[in-house]
Amino acid sequence: MGLDDILTASVFASAIRLATPYIFAALGETFAQRSGVLNLGVDGMMLMGAFTGFYAVHVAQVNATMSEPMSLLFGVAVALIVGGLMGLAMAFVSVTLKAKQGISGIGVYLFGLGLSELLFQQWVGTPKSVSGFPRINFPVLTDLPIVGEIFFHHNLLVYVAFALVPISAYILNNTTFGLMIRAVGQNPEAADAMGVSVTRVRYATTTIGGVLAGLAGASLSIALINLFQQNLTAGQGFIAVALVYFGGWRPWTVAAGAMLFSFVNALQLQIKVIGADIPSEFAVMAPYVITIIALVFATKRHEQPTALTKPYERGE
Amino acid sequence: MAGRLNRLIDFAPVLIALLLALVVSSVLLIALNANPFEAFDFMLKGAVGSENATAETLVKATPILFVGIGITIAFRGGMINIGGEGQMIAGALAGVTVALVLGEARVPAEMAKTPGAFDLIIVTCSLLGGFLMGALYGGLAGFLKAYFDVNEILSTIMLNQIAVQMMNFLLNGILLDPAEAGFNNIPKTARLVTAAQLPRLSLPIGDPWLFARTRLHWGLIIAMALAVIIYIFLWRTSWGYRIRAVGENQRASSYAGINVKRQMMFSMFLAGGFSGLAGVVQVLGLQYRLQTDGSPAGFTGAAGFNGIVAALFGGLNPIGAIPAAAFFGGLLVGAQKMQRELGVPASLITAVNGLIVVFVVSSEIFILQRSKRRVSVAEQTDESDDGEEDG
Numbered sequence: 001m002g003l004d005d006i007l008t009a010s011v012f013a014s015a016i017r018l019a020t021p022y023i024f025a026a027l028g029e030t031f032a033q034r035s036g037v038l039n040l041g042v043d044g045m046m047l048m049g050a051f052t053g054f055y056a057v058h059v060a061q062v063n064a065t066m067s068e069p070m071s072l073l074f075g076v077a078v079a080l081i082v083g084g085l086m087g088l089a090m091a092f093v094s095v096t097l098k099a100k101q102g103i104s105g106i107g108v109y110l111f112g113l114g115l116s117e118l119l120f121q122q123w124v125g126t127p128k129s130v131s132g133f134p135r136i137n138f139p140v141l142t143d144l145p146i147v148g149e150i151f152f153h154h155n156l157l158v159y160v161a162f163a164l165v166p167i168s169a170y171i172l173n174n175t176t177f178g179l180m181i182r183a184v185g186q187n188p189e190a191a192d193a194m195g196v197s198v199t200r201v202r203y204a205t206t207t208i209g210g211v212l213a214g215l216a217g218a219s220l221s222i223a224l225i226n227l228f229q230q231n232l233t234a235g236q237g238f239i240a241v242a243l244v245y246f247g248g249w250r251p252w253t254v255a256a257g258a259m260l261f262s263f264v265n266a267l268q269l270q271i272k273v274i275g276a277d278i279p280s281e282f283a284v285m286a287p288y289v290i291t292i293i294a295l296v297f298a299t300k301r302h303e304q305p306t307a308l309t310k311p312y313e314r315g316e
Numbered sequence: 317m318a319g320r321l322n323r324l325i326d327f328a329p330v331l332i333a334l335l336l337a338l339v340v341s342s343v344l345l346i347a348l349n350a351n352p353f354e355a356f357d358f359m360l361k362g363a364v365g366s367e368n369a370t371a372e373t374l375v376k377a378t379p380i381l382f383v384g385i386g387i388t389i390a391f392r393g394g395m396i397n398i399g400g401e402g403q404m405i406a407g408a409l410a411g412v413t414v415a416l417v418l419g420e421a422r423v424p425a426e427m428a429k430t431p432g433a434f435d436l437i438i439v440t441c442s443l444l445g446g447f448l449m450g451a452l453y454g455g456l457a458g459f460l461k462a463y464f465d466v467n468e469i470l471s472t473i474m475l476n477q478i479a480v481q482m483m484n485f486l487l488n489g490i491l492l493d494p495a496e497a498g499f500n501n502i503p504k505t506a507r508l509v510t511a512a513q514l515p516r517l518s519l520p521i522g523d524p525w526l527f528a529r530t531r532l533h534w535g536l537i538i539a540m541a542l543a544v545i546i547y548i549f550l551w552r553t554s555w556g557y558r559i560r561a562v563g564e565n566q567r568a569s570s571y572a573g574i575n576v577k578r579q580m581m582f583s584m585f586l587a588g589g590f591s592g593l594a595g596v597v598q599v600l601g602l603q604y605r606l607q608t609d610g611s612p613a614g615f616t617g618a619a620g621f622n623g624i625v626a627a628l629f630g631g632l633n634p635i636g637a638i639p640a641a642a643f644f645g646g647l648l649v650g651a652q653k654m655q656r657e658l659g660v661p662a663s664l665i666t667a668v669n670g671l672i673v674v675f676v677v678s679s680e681i682f683i684l685q686r687s688k689r690r691v692s693v694a695e696q697t698d699e700s701d702d703g704e705e706d707g
Contacts, residue, residue, distance in 0.1 A: 099677040107673030114666025279487035
């Protein structure tokens with residue numbers, strides 16, 4: 001068994017695919033954290049997005065009420081709305097009620113975990129699969145050797161995720177809205193004095209975070225795995241939060257972290273497939289160990305938003 | 317009169333949370349085509365409707381209470397420890413190893429099967445081993461926070477996943493029950509000899525004694541005694557004072573000469589230790605072996621998360637955690653009855669627990685506003701009520 005058996009084109013391709021939910025969720029979390037809100041409920045929002053998106057597609061496909069592409073878009077829309085509503089609720093709790101963000105996020109996580117399982121058992125019962133987003137065949141490009149397999153044979157949501165990276169970076173760095181987000185996260189008093197509504201900006205970013213978390217969940221349940229089961233995300237939302245710290249609150253580096261992480265994950269899966277002599281438990285463990293090590297080396301290098309986790313209290 | 321009113325308002329977030337949770341779960345039940353009154357009735361019956369039901373509630377409450385005490389220490393010290401699950405597993409792994417090894421070494425064959433003959437040394441060493449391993453696992457997150465500024469929420473969540481895999485690895489390898497090896501390979505250890513088991517608990521009421529025919533064990537008494545001890549520790553000793561000072565205000569504590577980094581590690585060490593105890597007590601008192609289905613909550617039954625809910629519900633007071641743990645133990649047991657009778661999935665409770673967490677921390681804003689007023693009053697009368705909020 002040589003390195004050639006491990007570093008195949010399919011490993012790189014699956015690394016790109018596996019990065020999709022992390023990129024969606026982590027970009028959303030980047031917006032929230034840059035404005036000063038730590039949303040730890042991402043995993044619960046992902047689970048709800050994954051279930052509701054899956055269920056919408058499932059119902060539409062079983063009843064054949066709409067064409068397959070329409071059913072998938074319908075599923076995505078439902079996941080976006082559910083994620084957005086949960087983001088809005090998180091904003092209400094964190095911004096208006098000024099609840100401790102670390103703890104309330106765990107509450108939102110448990111809520112999403114429990115409710116998605118409850119609804120799944122009640123409405124679906126046993127794991128069923130749907131026909132999810134198909135892989136896109138590009139003329140010429142898909143047929144290219146190696147490059148075609150790695151880059152040009154993915155489903156639509158994969159490309160949407162990667163397209164969101166430059167878009168998010170542009171919004172944060174080059175638009176007025178981005179400037180307001182950064183100001184509110186760095187110095188809410190000054191932003192407030194300049195007439196920026198701290199509350200409104202934080203509501204917006206936390207809701208964006210929820211929308212993208214819902215999409216991240218849907219990218220699992222109707223594009224990557226094409227089914228739902230109890231605790232489908234298995235903590236991916238928490239890793240997405242860790243990736244934001246690791247990536248220093250910048251979309252490009254956050255996405256790079258997501259790629260690195262999912263590359264390790266893809267390697268881990270490949271090592272299992274070729275039956276290398278490493279206990280599978282250690283392979284599964286590896287990404288989490290790497291995340292902790294990454295956090296040790298990452299947090300010192302970058303400045304975290306000064307107002308992160310601090311509710312804004314207008315001075316008297 | 318005013319004091320009693322104040323105390324009532326201290327528990328306001330809990331009461332508000334409970335009320336809101338009741339309303340929301342009723343709505344959910346109605347949405348699932350179940351009659352809420354019927355559902356709550358089944359839950360109540362399932363939780364305390366019979367001697368055995370009550371015992372099962374207390375059995376479920378025991379690990380939640382251990383974890384809840386630990387979480388109380390961590391949160392009071394300003395450390396958001398989400399690692400109860402992993403620390404429970406770490407403690408259980410160490411504790412079961414000690415119990416198995418000492419059980420083999422110390423107990424003569426004829427005593428090994430004598431019912432009720434437990435060996436204090438084996439049990440004590442196993443409990444200490446579990447505490448220590450959980451404490452080290454929790455302390456690791458404290459260390460990473462203190463010296464590398466690694467967010468403890470994230471590190472403890474990662475450590476949870478790592479612990480699950482470590483448990484699966486060990487239970488499929490060196491800790492695997494020799495009787496299982498080569499046959500089913502169900503991941504579980506050998507059964508502990510009776511000398512290494514925590515005795516069952518019964519109360520001298522009636523004949524046979526109350527709970528004599530149930531699974532209730534001495535872990536509950538240990539947990540309740542420790543709750544009182546930790547209450548005294550936190551509010552009546554200088555160690556506890558330093559932990560709380562760091563939790564209240566790190567900068568001020570630092571100016572006052574408190575070693576903040578050390579306190580961070582210490583509170584995480586203790587918190588991990590209590591979760592470790594939760595894990596080892598599950599093994600010694602209930603299952604008599606460490607077993608899992610391989611899933612994250614396969615061994616812990618999510619007590620590591622429910623302990624967080626109980627700690628918050630108990631007002632971050634170890635004594636308050638006692639009724640809180642009993643309440644959540646009852647919810648879990650009652651929900652199983654509800655599931656059997658009405659077909660409503662018991663995962664409803666996970667969702668409701670999440671809501672309770674959100675509601676408790678959200679309603680703290682009203683307490684905060686009030687305590688600001690109270691501070692200004694206290695400045696005039698120079699009256700301190702530190703630590704008087706008993707359960």
